[in-house]
Amino acid sequence: xxxxxxxxxxxxxxxxxxxxxxxxxxxxxxxxxxxxxxxxxxxxxxxxxxxxxxxxxxxxxxxxxxxxxxxxxxxxxxxxxxxxxxxxxxxxxxxxxxxxxxxxxxxxxxxxxxxxxxxxxxxxxxxxxxxxxxxxxxxxxxxxxxxxxxxxxxxxxxxxxxxxxxxxxxxxxxxxxxxxxxxxxxxxxxxxxxxxxxxxxxxxxxxxxxxx
Amino acid sequence: xxxxxxxxxxxxxxxxxxxxxxxxxxxxxxxxxxxxxxxxxxxxxxxxxxxxxxxxxxxxxxxxxxxxxxxxxxxxxxxxxxxxxxxxxxxxxxxxxxxxxxxxxxxxxxxxxxxxxxxxxxxxxxxxxxxxxxxxxxxxxxxxxxxxxxxxxxxxxxxxxxxxxxxxxxxxxxxxxxxxxxxxxxxxxxxxxxxxxxxxxxxxxxxxxxxxxxxxxxxxxxxxxxxxxxxxxxxxxxxxxxxxxxxxxxxxxxxxxxxxxxxxxxxxxxxxxxxxxxxxxxxxxxxxxxxxxxxxxxxxxxxxxxxxxxxxxxxxxxxxxxxxxxxxxxxxxxxxxxxxxxxxxxxxxxxxxxxxxxxxxxxxxxxxxxxxxxxxxxxxxxxxxxxxxxxxxxxxxxxxxxxxxxxxxxxxxxxxxxxxxxxxxxxxxxxxxxxxxxxxxxxxxxxxxxxxxxxxxxxxxxxxxxxxxxxxxxxxxxxxxxxxxxxxxxxxxxxxxxxxxxxxxxxxxxxxxxxxxxxxxxxxxxxxxxxxxxxxxxxxxxxxxxxxxxxxxxxxxxxxxxxxxxxxxxxxxxxxxxxxxxxxxxxxxxxxxxxxxxxxxxxxxxxxxxxxxxxxxxxxxxxxxxxxxxxxxxxxxxxxxxxxxxxxxxxxxxxxxxxxxxxxxxxxxxxxxxxxxxxxxxxxxxxxxxxxxxxxxxxxxxxxxxxxxxxxxxxxxxxxxxxxxxxxxxx
Numbered sequence: 029x030x031x032x033x034x035x036x037x038x039x040x041x042x043x044x045x046x047x048x049x050x051x052x053x054x055x056x057x058x059x060x061x062x063x064x065x066x067x068x069x070x071x072x073x074x075x076x077x078x079x080x081x082x083x084x085x086x087x088x089x090x091x092x093x094x095x096x097x098x099x100x101x102x103x104x105x106x107x108x109x110x111x112x113x114x115x116x117x118x119x120x121x122x123x124x125x126x127x128x129x130x131x132x133x134x135x136x137x138x139x140x141x142x143x144x145x146x147x148x149x150x151x152x153x154x155x156x157x158x159x160x161x162x163x164x165x166x167x168x169x170x171x172x173x174x175x176x177x178x179x180x181x182x183x184x185x186x187x188x189x190x191x192x193x194x195x196x197x198x199x200x201x202x203x204x205x206x207x208x209x210x211x212x213x214x215x216x217x218x219x220x221x222x223x224x225x226x227x228x229x230x231x232x233x234x235x236x237x238x239x240x
Numbered sequence: 241x242x243x244x245x246x247x248x249x250x251x252x253x254x255x256x257x258x259x260x261x262x263x264x265x266x267x268x269x270x271x272x273x274x275x276x277x278x279x280x281x282x283x284x285x286x287x288x289x290x291x292x293x294x295x296x297x298x299x300x301x302x303x304x305x306x307x308x309x310x311x312x313x314x315x316x317x318x319x320x321x322x323x324x325x326x327x328x329x330x331x332x333x334x335x336x337x338x339x340x341x342x343x344x345x346x347x348x349x350x351x352x353x354x355x356x357x358x359x360x361x362x363x364x365x366x367x368x369x370x371x372x373x374x375x376x377x378x379x380x381x382x383x384x385x386x387x388x389x390x391x392x393x394x395x396x397x398x399x400x401x402x403x404x405x406x407x408x409x410x411x412x413x414x415x416x417x418x419x420x421x422x423x424x425x426x427x428x429x430x431x432x433x434x435x436x437x438x439x440x441x442x443x444x445x446x447x448x449x450x451x452x453x454x455x456x457x458x459x460x461x462x463x464x465x466x467x468x469x470x471x472x473x474x475x476x477x478x479x480x481x482x483x484x485x486x487x488x489x490x491x492x493x494x495x496x497x498x499x500x501x502x503x504x505x506x507x508x509x510x511x512x513x514x515x516x517x518x519x520x521x522x523x524x525x526x527x528x529x530x531x532x533x534x535x536x537x538x539x540x541x542x543x544x545x546x547x548x549x550x551x552x553x554x555x556x557x558x559x560x561x562x563x564x565x566x567x568x569x570x571x572x573x574x575x576x577x578x579x580x581x582x583x584x585x586x587x588x589x590x591x592x593x594x595x596x597x598x599x600x601x602x603x604x605x606x607x608x609x610x611x612x613x614x615x616x617x618x619x620x621x622x623x624x625x626x627x628x629x630x631x632x633x634x635x636x637x638x639x640x641x642x643x644x645x646x647x648x649x650x651x652x653x654x655x656x657x658x659x660x661x662x663x664x665x666x667x668x669x670x671x672x673x674x675x676x677x678x679x680x681x682x683x684x685x686x687x688x689x690x691x692x693x694x695x696x697x698x699x700x701x702x703x704x705x706x707x708x709x710x711x712x713x714x715x716x717x718x719x720x721x722x723x724x725x726x727x728x729x730x731x732x733x734x735x736x737x738x739x740x741x742x743x744x745x746x747x748x749x750x751x752x753x754x755x756x757x758x759x760x761x762x763x764x765x766x767x768x769x770x771x772x773x774x775x776x777x778x779x780x781x782x783x784x785x786x787x788x789x790x791x792x793x794x795x796x797x798x799x800x801x802x803x804x805x806x807x808x809x810x811x812x813x814x815x816x817x818x819x820x821x822x823x824x825x826x827x828x829x830x831x832x833x834x835x836x837x838x839x840x841x842x843x844x845x846x847x848x849x850x851x852x853x854x855x856x857x858x859x860x861x862x863x864x865x866x867x868x869x870x871x872x873x874x875x876x877x878x879x880x881x882x883x884x885x886x887x888x889x890x891x892x893x894x895x896x897x898x899x900x901x902x903x904x905x906x907x908x909x910x911x912x913x914x915x916x917x918x919x920x921x922x923x924x925x926x927x928x929x930x931x932x933x934x935x936x937x938x939x940x941x942x943x944x945x946x947x948x949x950x951x952x953x954x955x956x957x958x959x960x961x962x963x964x965x966x967x968x969x970x971x
Contacts, residue, residue, distance in 0.1 A: 071315075091361040100360060105280035106273015108479070110430045111512040115895040118430055146273035155268065163267040166863045169708030171270030172430040172479025178271060208908070216902040219895060221430050221480050222708045223870025224863060225906040 073136045079104065080148025088135045094128075095119045097135035098145060106146035106175045110219070117218035120176035120183075121145050127183035129217075146175035149182065158182055161231035169222035177218045181232045184214045188236075206236040241760035244814025246919040251782065252759065257720040257727055258924075261859045265732065266477075266712045275477045278449040279434040279509050288436070289318055291356050291498040291508035292363035293490065294370055295349035295518055299888030300379035300582045303343040303352060303372060310369035311355055316362030319501035320370070322353040326497060332459025334487040336554040337585040339463060340494060345374070346551060347584040348889035349517035354494040356502040379582030381888040383524050383549045386579035390547050393556050393578045400564050401573035402630045405530075408541035408571035412532025416608045420529070420600035420954045422559075424881035424890065425522040426515075427589050428900050431479020433519060434509035437495035444499075445472045448492050450735075451481040452744035453703040457737050459488040464496055475735040478745075481707040482871075483588040484519055486746050516584075516893035521881060523548045523557040523586030525596045529604035532571075537614045537622045539569035544601060549581030557586065558593030562678045562935070563601055565821060568625035582888055588746070590871060591931035594679050595938075599875065599956060602675035602939030607952065616943070617649050617827075620676050628821045637820040637920035640851040641676060644827040647912060648674070648849040652829040661950035661968075668833035669967075670844070671948025675936035677826030677850070681918075681927040682749040683817060686757030687740030687810035690719055690765045694804060696785060696797030698723050699731040700761075704742035704754040706734055708867075709930055710860025711745070711754060717857060718755040718924070722762035723796065724782030740808060748824070748928025751856060756811040756922040765807025769799045816920045824852040824932045828869070828940040834948045837970045839960030841877055841945055846909045848937075853918035853927035865911045865933035872937020874901045880957050 075086045079102060086101055095112070098104045098121070107130060110118030114132040121130045122144040150156035155163070158178050168174040187194075188204045196213040197204050204210060211232050212225075220228065252258050269275040282288075296303075308320040329341035338344075340351045353370055357363035380386050392398050409415060435448040444466065450456045453473055461468035478485060491508045499506040510518060525548045532541035544563035548556050560574035589595070609619035621642050628634040649655070657672040664670065688702040700719050706712045716730040723730075733739065740761075743753035770777035775789040786793045799805070816822070831845040848865050855861045878899035881890040892898045911933075917925035938956065946952050951966040 089359055089361045091365070092359075096360060099280070103282050104273075105276065105282070108277075108431070109279070109509070110432070110479075111895050113512065113894070115512070116430065146271075150272055152268040152272055152274060155271065159268075159271040162271045163263055166264065166267075166859050168267075168270055169710075169863055169867055170430065170478060170480040171266070171275050171708065172277060174270050175273045212903040212906075216904040219430065219900060219902055221428055221482070221871075221900055222863075223867030223901070223906070225870060225901070225903050226866050226909040227863065229903070229908070 075135050075139050077138060078142045080145060086135065090134065090136055092135045093131050094133050094135050094138055095130040098130060104145050104147050108172050108175055110173065117180060118173045118176040120179045120218060122179055122183055127180050146179055149178065157235050158231065161235045165227045165231040165234070167228040167231040168224050173218060173220045177220065177228055180215060180218045184211060185236055187214065208233055241763065241809050242812050242814060243756065243922060244816065246816070247923045247925055250923055251722050252924055254721060257717045258856055259854065262713060262717060262727060262857055263859060264710060264713045265716050265727065266706070277431055277477050277479050278436065278447050278475065279507055281436055281447045286505055289356050289358060289502050289504040289506050290360040290363045291354045291494055291506045292367040293351050293494055293508065293510060293514060294353040294355065294367050295514055296345040296352050297372065298345055298374045298376045299348045299381065301345050301374050301376040303345065304375050305373045306353065307371045311366040314362065314366035314369055316358040317355060317366045318358065318504065319356040319498065320353060321497045321501045323351065330462050330465065332462050332488045334455055334459055336587065337551045339488065339490045340497065347517065347582060349514055351490040351494055351518060354498045354508065356498045356506055379888045381581060381583055381883055382885040383526060383547065383579060383581065386549055386581060387526060387547050390577035390579040393576065396555055396558070398556065398576040399574065400630055403571035405541050405543050405571045405573040409530055409532040409543070412540050413535050414612050415532045416604065416611055417530045418604060418607060418954060420527045420603060422525045422596040422599050422956050424524045424883065425589060425875060425879050426881055426898050427482040427484030428895065428898060429480030429482055429484055432510045432512055432515060433485065433489045433491040435492040435495040436505060436507045437499035438505040439499050442466065443470045444496060446492060446496065447474050449478050449485055450475040451478065451485045451705050451707055451746055453705065453735060453737050454741045455744065456488045456492065460492055460496065463488065463493055471737065473737040475705055478705055478707040481745065482590045483592065483746065486588055489519055513894045516881060516890050516898065520585045520587035522589035522592065522596065523550060525557050525559045527559055527600040529600055531604060531608045533608065533612060535612065537612050537619050539567055539623045541571040542567060542569040543573045545575045546597070547577045547579065548586065549579040549583070550586040552580055554586060557596060559597035559600065561593040562597050564630055565628060565823060566676060566678045567623040568629055569623065572629065583883065591679055591934045594935045598675065598678065598936045599938045602936050603942050603954060606943040606946065616674055617645050617654060621645055634819065634821050637822045638916060638918045639823065639825060640914055640916060641825040643914055644825055644849040644851050647914070648827040648829045648847055651912065652847050654829065657947060660947050667836050669836050669948040670831065670833050671944045671946065672829065672831050673940045673942065673944030673947055675828050675940035675943060677828055677932050677936040679748060679824050679932045679935050681822035681824055681921055682747045683813040684743035684749055684753050685810050685812050686743040686753040688742065688758040688761040689740050689806060689808040690758065690761045692765060692769070692796065692800040692805045694797055694800050694802050696795060696800065697729050697731060698725060699733065700758055701733045701739040702742045702754060702757060703737055703739045704734050704750065705745045707745045709745060709750060709864060710857060711750060713860055714751055714755055714856045715758050718758045719762055722759060722766065722782070725785055725796070729785070740810065748931040751928055752922050752924055752926045753811065755856060755924050755926070759923045760809035760811045761807045764809045765805060768805045768807055772805065773799055820920050822918070822921055822927070824927045824929065826850040826932050826936065828936045830940040830944045832941060832944040832948055834945060834963060836967055839963035839967055841958060843873055843905065843907055843941065845907060848933055849912045849914065850929055850932055851914040851916055852929045852932055853916060853921050854925045855913045856924065856926050858913065861913065861929050862911045864930040866909050868930065868933025869909055869937050870901050870906050872934050873905060873941060875956065876938035876941035876958055878957050
C-alpha cells in the first residue's frame with residue numbers, strides 16, 4: 029500500500045505549491061467564486077446532507093447533481109462519473125439505505141438525507157468485507173467502476189435479504205435466494221468495461237456466504 | 241541494457257515474488273475510492289474553473305462563423321475559446337484528425353470550442369448558447385459503398401505472400417471462400433477522457449488520463465507549440481484505455497487552451513455522449529477469406545483480404561496480419577485496402593488488426609473444417625507451423641498453439657460437442673465453439689529508476705502507466721525479486737513525465753517491456769550496492785533483505801547508507817524479433833444457448849488457454865484475460881457503432897445505445913496458462929496476454945452459435961434478428 033499513498037501525498041504537495049503561485053499572480057480566488065454565486069442567488073439552494081455520518085451544509089446550484097455535490101463540493105471523489113446520465117452505475121451511492129445513481133438526482137432533492145459513499149464503507153487498512161473480497165478476488169482492474177460496484181453490491185445483498193424480487197426471481201412466494209444468477213441480474217446496472225464480472229460475482233458470493 | 245541474446249539464468253528465475261499470485265498493491269486504494277483519477281486532483285486553495293467542450297454538428301465542412309456573445313455573457317463564464325480563434329495548429333505525430341484549431345471540420349463532434357466557467361453547471365449551460373454557421377460539404381461515410389475506391393496504403397506493409405496462391409487455390413481438392421464484416425467498435429472505457437491544466441508562466445502541468453506519457457507530452461508540445469521540457473504530465477491512475485488513451489486527445493488540448501485563456505486551472509472531461517464521435521474507434525472491416533486444402537485437411541492455399549476506411553492520412557485496420565503467421569500453407573496472400581471516409585478517426589483498439597481479423601479467419605477455419613469433415617480443433621492442429629510461413633527460414637521463438645488447443649479441448653469436454661442443431665434443452669439450443677488466439681509480441685525501449693534508501697526500501701520510478709493491467713504490482717514484484725526483498729519493501733511511482741520514459745501501456749507490450757526496464761535498472765542498482773561494499777559483483781547474492789558475497793552479509797538498508805543509492809537504465813532491444821518470430825498463442829472454447837423462440841444467445845461457459853511466456857502474476861494476468869473474453873463477448877453479440885451514412889456520425893454514442901456486456905451476460909469464466917518461458921522475449925522471459933485474451937473470442941462464440949443452431953452468421957454482431965428466420969418452429 030505504501031507506494032500509491034506516497035504518490036498521492038507528493039502530488040498534493042506539488043499542487044499546493046502551484047496554487048500558491050497562482051494566487052499571488054492575481055487570478056481569481058475562492059472569494060471570487062463566492063461572489064459569482066451570490067449574483068445568481070435565484071439558482072442556488074441550501075442543502076443539508078449527512079454523508080458517511082458527517083453533516084454538511086451546502087449552497088448548491090439547483091442544477092447540481094448529487095454526484096457533483098459529492099465530487100466537486102465535498103471532494104469525495106470515490107464516487108465516479110462514468111456517463112453522467114444513468115447508464116453505467118459508476119456513481120452508485122446509498123441514500124437512506126437504498127442504492128441510486130447519484131448522477132440522476134439533484135442535490136436539492138436530498139435535503140436531510142443520509143448518504144453513504146465508498147469512502148464511508150471502509151478505509152485502507154480497515155476495509156468493508158466487500159472491499160476486502162474485491163481485493164482478494166481481483167474484482168476490478170482499472171478501478172473506475174469499482175466504488176459503484178461495491179456500493180451496489182452492499183445494497184444488493186440487503187435487497188435480497190429484504191425479499192425484494194428481481195427479474196430472475198422465480199418464486200415470489202418464497203424468500204429470494206442469494207444465487208449468482210440473482211446477483212448478476214441485480215448488478216447489471218453497474219458496467220465494468222475491464223470485464224471483471226466473473227471475479228466480482230466470486231467476491232460478492234463469498235461475502236454473501238454461499239458457494240458460487 | 242541491450243537485450244540481443246536469449247536470456248540465460250538470472251535472479252528473476254528464483255520466482256520468489258515474480259510469478260506468484262500477489263494481490264494488487266493498489267487494490268486497497270481502488271476499492272476504497274482513494275485512487276485519484278485525472279479529473280479528481282484537488283487542492284483546497286486552488287481556484288479550479290470548469291471547461292465544457294463544444295463539438296461540430298456536421299461531419300465535414302467549414303465553420304463560417306461562431307457566435308459566442310450569448311455564451312460570454314452567461315452567468316459565471318470566464319472565457320470562451322474557439323477553434324477558428326486558436327487557428328490551425330501543428331498536429332501531433334500520432335493523431336490523424338486534428339484535435340482542435342482552425343475552421344475546417346473533419347468529423348462530427350470534432351472539438352470546435354470550449355467554454356470556461358466558475359462551475360460545471362454554468363459552463364455546460366453556456367456551451368448550449370454558442371451558435372455556429374457551417375458551410376457543410378458532402379462526405380463519404382459508407383464503407384461498403386467506398387470499397388471500390390479503396391486503395392493500397394502507401395505504408396504499413398499492406399500486401400504479402402508466398403508461393404502462388406491463385407494456382408494452388410484452383411488446384412486444391414477442397415476450396416472455400418466467404419466474406420465477413422465487422423462493425424466499428426468503441427473503446428467505451430469507464431473513465432471519460434479528462435484533464436486538468438495548470439499554467440505557471442510558460443510551464444504547464446497536466447493531470448490527465450493517458451496510456452503513453454511521453455507520446456502525449458511530445459504531441460501536446462507540438463500542438464501547443466511549446467517546448468516539451470515545459471510540460472509536466474501526470475497520469476498515475478487511468479480508468480481504462482483499451483487503446484483509446486494511447487494518443488493525445490482533445491480534453492488535454494482544450495484544458496491547456498482554456499486554462500491559458502481563463503488564467504485559472506481548468507478541468508475538462510469529455511461528456512460521455514461526446515466520446516464516441518470525438519475520439520477514436522476501431523474501424524469496421526469487410527474481409528474475404530479463401531482456403532484451399534487437401535482432403536486430409538492440410539492447407540495448400542490461404543488468402544485473406546481486408547477493406548477498411550479512415551480519415552485522409554489514416555491507416556488500415558490491419559485485419560490480415562495474423563493470417564500471415566497463424567497457419568501453414570505453401571501458397572498464400574494477404575492484402576489490405578483503405579478507403580477514405582469522413583467518419584471520426586479510426587485507430588488502435590485492444591488487439592488492433594488481430595481482433596477483427598480473427599473474427600473472420602476463425603469462422604472461416606470452422607467452416608472449412610466442416611467442409612472437409614474434420615473436427616475444427618484437429619484441423620487447426622494439422623495446420624500448425626513452427627516457422628513463419630511467409631519466410632520459412634524464420635522460426636518462432638516458442639510456439640505451443642497445439643498445447644493450448646489440446647489442453648482446452650480436454651478441459652472443456654470438447655468431445656461431447658454434437659452436430660449443428662442437435663442439442664436442445666427445453667427452449668435452449670446448445671452448442672460449442674472453438675477458435676485459435678494469436679497476437680504478436682512487440683518490443684519498445686523501457687526505462688526505470690530505482691532508489692534504495694536507508695530504511696532498505698526500494699522505490700521504482702518510471703513513466704509506465706497502469707490502466708488496470710496490474711503494472712504497479714508486477715513492477716513491485718520485479719524490483720523485489722531483483723533486490724532480494726519482500727514486496728512490502730518496494731514502492732512504485734508511475735505515470736509521471738519526470739520519470740524515465742517507459743514502453744507505456746499498449747499492444748500488450750507493457751508488462752514485458754516495463755518490467756524488463758525495471759530489471760535493467762535493478763541490475764545497475766545491484767552493481768552500485770556491490771561497488772559500495774567492495775564486493776565482486778559476479779558472486780553477489782541479493783536475498784532476504786541482505787547482500788551476500790562469500791561469507792560476508794550486509795543488510796541492504798546498511799549498504800544504502802544515509803544518502804541511499806540509485807540505479808537507472810533503459811532496456812533496448814536487439815534483433816531477436818527479426819531472427820525469430822515472437823508471438824503469443826491461445827485457444828478459446830465457448831458454450832452458448834440460443835433461445836429457440838427469440839433467437840437470444842446466452843453464453844453458458846467460456847475457457848481461454850493461453851501460451852504467453854512466463855506469467856508474471858497469475859492473478860492480474862488472469863484478470864486481463866477475463867476482461868478480454870468479456871470484450872470479445874460484446875464484440876460477438878452486441879457491440880456496433882451504428883453509422884448514419886447520410887449525416888456521417890455514430891448514432892448510438894452512449895452506453896445505452898452502444899451495448900457492452902453487463903453482469904448478466906457473462907458466466908463464470910476459466911483461464912488456463914501454459915507453463916512456459918520465452919528467453920528470446922526479454923530477461924523476464926514473459927510476453928503479453930492482455931490482447932491475446934480477446935483474439936478469437938468472438939469467432940468462438942459465432943462458431944458455438946452455429947453449432948447450436950446450424951445458422952452461420954458472418955456479419956457481426958450476431959444479434960437475434962440475424963438468427964430468428966432460421967430457427968426451427970417452436971411448437
